[in-house]
Amino acid sequence: MSVQLATQPAILERRPGLLARFSDTLWRRPSVLLLVLxxxxxxxxxxxxxxxLLALLVQSFFSIDEFSGMxxxxxxxxxxGELLNPVNLDIIARTVLMAAVVTIAAVLVAFPVAFFAARYASGRWKAVFYLGVMLPLWSSYLVKVYAWKLILAKEGILTWGLSKLGLMPLLDLVLAIPVIGGNSLSVSYIGTFLVFLYVWLPFMILPMQAAMERVPVSxxxxxxDQGADPSxxxxxxxLPLALPGIVAGSLFTFSLTLGDYIIPQIVGSSRLFLGQAVYAHQGTAGNIPLAAALTVVPVVIMGFYLWGAKRVGAFDAL
Structure with missing residues (x-):
């Protein structure tokens, strides 16, 4: 008894229709699919x-005619050369210093939180941790900044709470510090620092927590067991094993603080930061070349930051 098997083509024939032929081409040539994606x-x-960015760089090599403003x-x-003026140097130094201080403070605050979440939180508590860290990111950026403006105001809830605790003399002493102080927290560098720290802290906690989870408990x-104390x-x-997470988080906090202009505009003194200076020169003053040159500054700073981080091997374990 012989059984006759139906022969099937090894490769499907081309189907009619433009869409069908295009689908067949993607299946036969993965490189085309990769190009499409x-x-x-x-x-x-x-x-x-x-x-x-290239257009911005080109604009920075032009200049403004002092007589016509064109x-x-x-x-x-x-x-x-105008970047070397004392006013512009002061703006650059102020912005870089604030970004560095915010980044260092974020590392110090985020480290114990990330370590606890990585080593001790599990199950439902880990979900609560992620919810607590991510929840501020779900609200509007401007709403958070204006909320902090009200919290830090002279008649705000923070001042009210400190007065009830009898700590107003301490607050007045802090606000009396030259340069960083002011009439209230909402118009001082201290308030600007607190808002920066709050807004960018989740971007530091999450990379550090992910890096610490990869550190073997053993x-x-x-x-x-070798006799080392906790320190x-x-x-x-x-710290060496968690360094990639710290660097990743610092890239976010440092660069975001470096380029932000909304927080210093709403909370803080009248002294400009880089983002505010770029906005003012590009909009009000109409000095687009100087605005472009000021914009190049954080790009160069972040380039050196990435180069230094790579030199110390911070990206090896990423």
Missing amino acids: LGPPVAWLGIIYLGS IQYEWTLKTY LLEASA QTLRHVL
Whole structure:
């Protein structure tokens, strides 16, 4: 008894229709599929983002005619020379110092929170942790800043609470500190620092928590078995292994503070930060070349920051 088997083609024949032929092409040529998937985002990054940065860089090599106020489209370094003016140097130094202080404070505040979440929180408590960290990110950025403006105001809830606790003399003493003080927390560098720290803290906690979860518990236990006290284990075991997370979080907090102009505009003194200066020169003053040159400053700073982080091996375990 013979059984006759129906033969099937090894490869499907081309189907009619434009969409069907396009689908067959993607199946036969994975490189075309990869190009279709990655083409739009790469084009967006290359044309829109990098193209705008290139246009900004080109604008920074022009200058403003002091008599007419018109842009002179001639290649010059005059605009970059204006960055060395005391006023602009003060703005750059103030912004970089605030970004550095906010980043250091965020590391100090986020470290115990991230360590507890990575080592001791589990199940429902870990869900509560993620909810508590992510919840502030779900609300409007402007709403949070204006809420802090009211909290830190002279008639705000923070001042009211300190007065009930009899701590107003301490607050007055802090506000009397030169440069960083003011009439109230809402018009001082202290208030600006507190709002920056609150807004960007989740961007520090999450990378640090993810990095600490990858640290084997056995290494910490082995360090204790070798006679190391908790401080030695922290310095020589935990910190080096958690460094990639710290660097990743610091990239967010430092760069976001460096370029922000809304928080200093709403909470803080009248002294400008880089973002405010760029906004003022680009809009009110109409000095687009100087605004472009000021914008190049944080780009260069972040370039050196990334270079230094790579030199110390912070990206090796990312």
